[in-house]
Amino acid sequence: MKDNFEVKTQRKPSYLDFDISRYPWKPDINYKEHPEAYMVGKGEQGVLICEPYKSIIGPFWRFKDPDIAEKSAVKIYDLFLSYISQDDFVGADLSRKYLQMGYTRARRYANYKGGKKYDQSKDYELLERGTGDAKKAEAASIFYDYWKKAEGNQVYKEKKIWWKKTYG
Numbered sequence: 001m002k003d004n005f006e007v008k009t010q011r012k013p014s015y016l017d018f019d020i021s022r023y024p025w026k027p028d029i030n031y032k033e034h035p036e037a038y039m040v041g042k043g044e045q046g047v048l049i050c051e052p053y054k055s056i057i058g059p060f061w062r063f064k065d066p067d068i069a070e071k072s073a074v075k076i077y078d079l080f081l082s083y084i085s086q087d088d089f090v091g092a093d094l095s096r097k098y099l100q101m102g103y104t105r106a107r108r109y110a111n112y113k114g115g116k117k118y119d120q121s122k123d124y125e126l127l128e129r130g131t132g133d134a135k136k137a138e139a140a141s142i143f144y145d146y147w148k149k150a151e152g153n154q155v156y157k158e159k160k161i162w163w164k165k166t167y168g
Contacts, residue, residue, distance in 0.1 A: 025049045031090050038090045040164055044104065047097040053090065057098050063106040069139035073102060073146040080150045089159045096150040102143030110137035 025046035031038050032052050039046070048054060057079055062072040076098050083091030109115040113131040118124040150156065 027051070032088075035088075035090045036167055038093075039168060040093060040160060044097045044101045047094060047101055050090070050094055053094040056091075057095055061098050061102060063102050063109075063136065063139040063143065065135045066138040066142060069102065069106065069142045073099060073143050076102070077146045077150060080153075080156075084153065084155050084159075087159075089156075089163050092150075092156055093160065093163075096147065096156070099143055099147035099150055103140050103147050106136045106140035106143060109133055110140055 025039070025041070026037075027049050029037050029050075030052060031050045038050065048058075057076060060072055060075040060079070063069045076095050080092050080095035080099070083089075083095055105115070108117060110132045111117075111129050113133075115132070118126060
């Protein structure tokens, strides 16, 4: 029987078996013009595909150090609030996803040197944790606070429930 550590090091990244044909978000859809085509999905899914939001929000997404992360998170959260006030759930949800992604990517860079979790040359063996950049941990914390603030917004929560019931 393998111990937990050994099993963990043998797990390969999920993106290796990714089937793009089954992915519900499509790069050729304008989600502002066709919001009904948008699915909430899990976590950060769709964030790097859904236009025009990717081109609007993406340029502000930065986490190099805490100062840059703070400016980025504030701007993205402001976009989130703006989308909420315009009753644009897709924009609000994607803004929330960028905040979440700021947290998860900064955490990865905080945990692993260069943000690389797996060693491709060694059959995707898990690399040593705790070798990353401490500034990225601070940046992650900033994004985490804004992500949770967006996720806890009452109007957003109600709209998300409605959206899932209406569009899946």
